[in-house]
Amino acid sequence: QVQLVESGGGLVQAGGSLRLSCVVSESVFSVNVIRWYRQAPGKEREWVVVFTNDGGIHYGESVRGRFIGSRDNTKNTVFLQMNSLKPDDTAIYYCNIVLRGIDYWGQGSQVTVSS
Numbered sequence: 001q002v003q004l005v006e007s008g009g010g011l012v013q014a015g016g017s018l019r020l021s022c023v024v025s026e027s028v029f030s031v032n033v034i035r036w037y038r039q040a041p042g043k044e045r046e047w048v049v050v051f052t053n054d055g056g057i058h059y060g061e062s063v064r065g066r067f068i069g070s071r072d073n074t075k076n077t078v079f080l081q082m083n084s085l086k087p088d089d090t091a092i093y094y095c096n097i098v099l100r101g102i103d104y105w106g107q108g109s110q111v112t113v114s115s
Helices: none
Strands: 004-007 010-013 018-024 034-039 046-051 057-059 067-072 077-082 091-099 102-105 109-114
Touching: 004 091, 018 034, 018 091, 018 109, 034 077, 046 067, 046 077, 057 067
Parallel strands: 010 109
Antiparallel strands: 004 018, 018 077, 034 046, 034 091, 046 057, 067 077, 091 102, 091 109
């Protein structure tokens, strides 16, 4: 069974920080690429960060330099430290993996940044 559970969202003022967590099923954590996406109301889903199997971390242009991804392999968890938050960062943030051609998503964590 594949499960992803996000947490850590909330309401923050512009310029503030939040850290998101995504706990991934132990059976798939070590063998799958893990991605963070976000989706704001009325907008298409946007790729934010990807953790690759070779240990690389790559960021979308809109968050590069402000967000920092990390992972704790002993806890099957990936993190997204979000700094210098802007109102445009307001969205639901989702953790994602693809397994056997099927997308698996967490329930999402709401991030709201006030101006």
